Amino acid sequence: xxxxxxxxxxxxxxxxxxxxxxxxxxxxGDAAPVxxxxxxxxxxxxxxxxxxxxxxxxxxxGELAARWQVEVYAPGSESIAGCTRPLSGGEQIDVLGQPxxxxxxxxxxxxxxxxVAPGALFCGDTLFGAGCGRLFEGTPAQMSASLDRFxxxxxxxxxxxxxxxxxxxxxxxxxxxxxxxxLLARVERVAALRAAGLPSVPSTLGDERATNPFLRTSAxxxxxxxxxxxxxxxxxxxxxxxxxxxxxxx
Numbered sequence: 296x297x298x299x300x301x302x303x304x305x306x307x308x309x310x311x312x313x314x315x316x317x318x319x320x321x322x323x324g325d326a327a328p329v330x331x332x333x334x335x336x337x338x339x340x341x342x343x344x345x346x347x348x349x350x351x352x353x354x355x356x357g358e359l360a361a362r363w364q365v366e367v368y369a370p371g372s373e374s375i376a377g378c379t380r381p382l383s384g385g386e387q388i389d390v391l392g393q394p395x396x397x398x399x400x401x402x403x404x405x406x407x408x409x410x411v412a413p414g415a416l417f418c419g420d421t422l423f424g425a426g427c428g429r430l431f432e433g434t435p436a437q438m439s440a441s442l443d444r445f446x447x448x449x450x451x452x453x454x455x456x457x458x459x460x461x462x463x464x465x466x467x468x469x470x471x472x473x474x475x476x477x478l479l480a481r482v483e484r485v486a487a488l489r490a491a492g493l494p495s496v497p498s499t500l501g502d503e504r505a506t507n508p509f510l511r512t513s514a515x516x517x518x519x520x521x522x523x524x525x526x527x528x529x530x531x532x533x534x535x536x537x538x539x540x541x542x543x544x545x
Contacts, residue, residue, distance in 0.1 A: 296391050298415060298455065300494065301328050306459040307351055308496065310417060314391035317341050321410070321417045322457050326355030330362065342390065345369035345378070346419025347407040352457065368397075370406035382408060400445075402438025403428035409445070416448060416500070417455045424454070424461030424498050425468045425481070427509040429543065435536035439512065442535075446510050450501030461485050461495035467545050468508050471520045471538060477505040508538055 301309040303325040310321035311332060318338040322345060323329045333340055340363040345353050347370060356367055356377045368388060371381025380388070383406075384399025396411040403420045410417040420428035421438070422445055430438055445454075465482050472478055481502065485495045504510050511517045512531040521534035524541045 296393050296412070298453075298497075301332050303328050304351055308455070308457055308459065308494070310455050312391060312412075313338060317391055319344060319390050320359070321455070322346055322352040322419060323355035323359060324351035324353065326358035329355060329359060339363065340365055342366045342368065344390070344395075344410050344417065345375050346409065346417065346421075346457070347404040348373035348375055349404070349420070352419065368410075370404075370408050372406035373404065384408060398444060400441035402430055402433035402441045405432045405437075407433075407441075411448065411452075414449075414451065415453050415455060415497075416445065418445065419457050421445070422454060422503065422507075422509075423456045423458060423464055424485070424495050425478075425503070425507050426460055426464030426542070427507075427539070430539065435539060436532045438539070439532045439535040442510055445500065446504060448500050450499060450504070452500045453497040454500060454503060455497050459494060459496065461498070462489055465506075467542050468506060470545065471508040471541075472511070472514070472516045474516070475506065481506045509535065512538065 297313045299311050301311055303309050309323050312319040316338055318340050319342040342365050353375055360377045366379050367377045368380040369375035369378040371383055382397050384397055386397040388395050393412050398409040400407050400409045400421045488495050508517050512534040518529050518534050521537040524537040526537035527533045
């Protein structure tokens with residue numbers, strides 16, 4: 296299975312999964328660039344994976360489903376137009392011959408799902424390069440637990456998030472951990488990629504564990520930063536809540 300991206304809107308990535316001429320897409324918020332790419336590569340769309348209900352992740356489903364006979368896998372607890380396969384987490388589905396685990400990761404939205412293929416994590420707006428999504432519906436405890444589920448995956452798992460937010464998130468991460476050598480090195484790598492017009496994603500979970508403050512809420516420097524921002528205790532959920540609130544106003 297090959298994985299590539301289709302840019303959409305200002306900074307969205309729609310992930311294209313292909314096996315020969317067969318295709319799936321992840322979070323097609325806009326149908327037009329997907330249709331153009333499928334036609335350009337002579338691909339047949341067989342399925343759509345939706346992580347959550349926000350319009351920039353599902354807005355293109357109706358038009359794509361009208362052109363191709365597709366299965367639409369999506370959170371069953373959220374309003375997803377055209378959903379044919381409602382999911383809640385814990386299922387295993389087949390995507391182009393690959394087993395894909397469905398993971399419930401509430402926080403950004405209550406029904407948010409992630410899809411875990413061999414060596415690949417499609418995490419929507421739960422985890423970003425050096426950051427995480429805002430808590431529009433869930434609680435800090437829910438999002439912290441969801442990120443812990445990601446952190447349990449192997450280091451070499453590639454992280455296919457839905458937005459190009461890494462440079463902005465790295466600026467915040469540096470405010471949290473200014474002495475983190477791995478973070479300083481990542482800042483340079485990402486700056487070079489973006490200067491060359493290249494995406495900063497996918498990253499790996501190893502990168503995120505070393506540099507993403509929201510996966511490092513047990514690290515001493517992040518705990519201290521959280522306490523300085525008003526964390527109620529050194530507990531990782533309290534630290535996460537304080538760091539996330541700081542990020543919201545950064």
